[in-house]
């Protein structure tokens with residue numbers, strides 16, 4: 001029952017995971033069937049919007065009843081250096097009447113027209129959702145008509161939630177860009193050092209920590225998709241000489257198709273971690289030189305790398321005395337686990353576990369070598385197990401996304417946000433230092449000692465702590481702390497199962 | 511008397527509404543040992559969950575029937591059944607509150623019939639767990655209506671029909687969705703001061719009040735118990751707070767013959783006078799001195815506070831009951847409600863809002879109407895309008911994700927009203943502009959209107 005487009009995405013040849021599968025497994029696609037009553041994670045629409053919405057000057061119009069947009073707008077931390085239109089939420093907010101009378105298409109056209117009239121955006125993106133797919137609104141036709149009538153590109157995005165996961169939605173967003181946007185504008189300033197960055201979201205503005213490095217090397221970012229992008233940048237992306245793909249799973253189809261269609265070579269890299277950032281710079285320089293950029297670019301790049309690495313190392317060293325031996329649990333899918341892990345280990349931090357949910361087999365291998373223990377890798381963890389692990393204080397801090405934040409906090413454990421909603425930039429050399437600094441701040445906050453100390457009163461309210469007036473110990477002599485005994489009973493020991501099934505791994509990618 | 515005007519626009523710009531199933535789930539979260547279950551695709555659930563977590567800063571149990579494309583077309587009864595059984599075995603809840611979504615409602619199945627069949631077929635497996643259903647498609651209603659539908663569903667499905675012996679001390683309370691943990695606690699304390707025993711449905715003060723439970727619990731862990739819902743018929747009287755709770759109060763009257771009184775608002779001196787009077791009547795006791803003292807403190811706060819409110823222009827965007835409550839509060843202190851925007855048209859309370867007109871619309875409309883106001887009053891999504899218009903925002907309702915402590919802010923009762931006066935007056939005071947010669951030059955504003963300060967330029971994109 002998969003539509004041809006969705007089916008084709010599942011067969012993505014650029015995907016390592018897929019190449020490892022046999023023909024039959026590949027046909028089934030990579031969506032695991034969800035268990036009713038035990039599922040978590042966003043829908044394809046969610047994934048598509050995550051990828052496209054950071055294009056800042058576009059009006060993003062969600063064709064749906066209220067839920068899809070009303071419950072989710074303005075909730076991500078991408079940053080813009082100019083236009084703010086992307087933060088304005090537009091939805092057709094279909095009513096029962098619209099649905100019953102089949103007025104969806106007309107309402108959609110009117111909505112597009114109203115947006116163009118009031119905001120004059122360079123383009124409108126229209127998102128299909130479950131209900132509008134189900135009632136069969138011909139969004140393509142409406143978009144085509146609107147493009148002609150209004151003279152503004154109106155781009156249909158086919159990613160109704162129920163076709164699959166957030167990850168699939170990321171890819172469907174890429175399809176919309178390749179079908180309707182990229183290659184529709186010819187810039188007049190094409191250069192030999194133009195590159196694209198795909199899958200960089202500019203969360204908390206973190207790409208701005210990396211961009212100056214490129215500026216210094218004379219490398220121009222033709223399009224960073226989607227972080228802080230403008231529509232015309234994206235439309236001109238086909239003129240770049242090389243592409244770096246940052247989030248390996250999100251836009252691989254886009255990278256591969258751009259290579260096919262416009263012969264733009266791409267590689268996968270990351271700006272998280274010192275070694276990875278250097279690696280990324282190196283690879284870009286190499287690709288550009290292969291494609292005709294001046295050969296000295298490589299030497300200049302190495303010089304910048306050497307300089308920046310030295311600075312970063314010396315900044316990180318400062319934290320060693322404070323963080324050496326501290327145990328970190330990495331519970332995230334997107335940030336390249338091994339790269340961050342290796343940077344943390346470099347200053348003596350121990351990684352007690354890392355999620356490899358979104359990692360390629362190659363990445364998993366790297367993690368395994370780095371940690372020297374495959375039991376420290378897990379695919380996902382049920383909330384109960386995660387709570388148990390944290391409540392036993394088998395780690396000193398968890399790094400994860402918002403979804404598991406309160407599991408950590410309820411277990412009275414330090415926690416640091418490393419996903420979509422975070423407020424701190426972690427990319428590049430400075431970003432790694434910032435990450436370590438934030439870990440330090442979180443772990444050494446005095447509240448942990450305070451909230452983990454047992455209450456001086458027992459369940460009946462009797463004072464069992466130190467007396468204030470009488471002096472000495474209280475009558476209710478405290479043998480083994482009752483609080484910790486209760487905890488032992490409530491929280492069975494947890495051992496990492498390799499690839500434990502269904503869990504609250506943070507599905508928030510990238 | 512306000513005219514209620516509906517929007518003619520096709521596009522909703524910056525929605526004011528949260529969806530109806532979210533409202534229903536919200537109500538179910540106020541029941542102990544409950545897991546709300548969205549009947550729909552997992553994405554809707556994920557969005558609602560994230561929004562709840564951002565607001566409450568708590569772990570929130572919320573599950574989904576995980577409908578995919580095929581199931582949507584073929585019908586979702588299987589998914590519903592599987593989800594209920596899975597939830598039962600994995601989390602052993604007292605209550606599963608099913609909320610339908612637009613996706614399944616568009617196809618339009620007989621959910622009540624399906625659920626009845628499932629319950630009959632799986633009676634053994636489901637023993638000890640109540641399952642109720644609220645029909646809450648996203649394409650109609652809003653958070654407030656979803657909330658009351660869930661309450662109606664619980665009374666309808668759980669409250670015993672045979673009227674048990676009445677307990678002369680027991681009263682039922684049906685609060686609105688915008689009552690915070692602190693509000694509920696205030697209501698409870700006041701009722702208990704009369705020696706009465708309140709059963710509050712739903713009671714978010716137990717589970718969402720920010721405690722640290724000490725072990726992992728996969729359901730809600732506080733709130734109204736299912737047993738209390740079952741025995742609601744023991745109550746001598748029901749106190750419904752907000753027009754939106756009328757249907758639920760009527761349901762309780764129908765099911766268990768419990769008479770009710772409706773209180774449109776508990777914010778303000780007079781409105782709470784009425785509530786306290788009702789309690790005195792029900793209990794046959796005089797109003798305790800402690801409470802009367804609170805009343806006199808509020809009187810003093812009104813005196814001190816009115817200087818800051820008089821003549822101020824207030825723009826409010828909120829759900830109907832909340833809009834009425836806040837608008838009457840501000841107008842009662844001498845302010846003027848110059849913009850009143852709400853989410854849905856249906857409520858009878860809207861005509862009573864003390865403003866010239868109430869517009870059904872979004873925050874885009876609110877931003878247009880609010881130009882020239884002194885204060886914006888709405889939820890956190892009003893922050894963009896506040897930035898662009900350079901008018902301070904006082905956050906109320908749901909969601910509040912960019913300020914801490916929303917659950918512990920009290921706005922009902924005499925004490926709550928006092929708190930609210932001080933809170934808002936302090937916003938005004940921190941937004942004071944020093945007088946300047948230019949600002950006061952009599953010739954400066956000749957050609958302009960009577961605005962006391964220049965109307966801010968909206969920022970252009």
Ligand code: SF4
Pocket residue numbers: 043044045046064067068128129130131160161162551552553554555557613
């Ligand atoms: S699952 Fe469908 S209906 Fe639900 S939020 Fe996603 S697109 Fe909207």
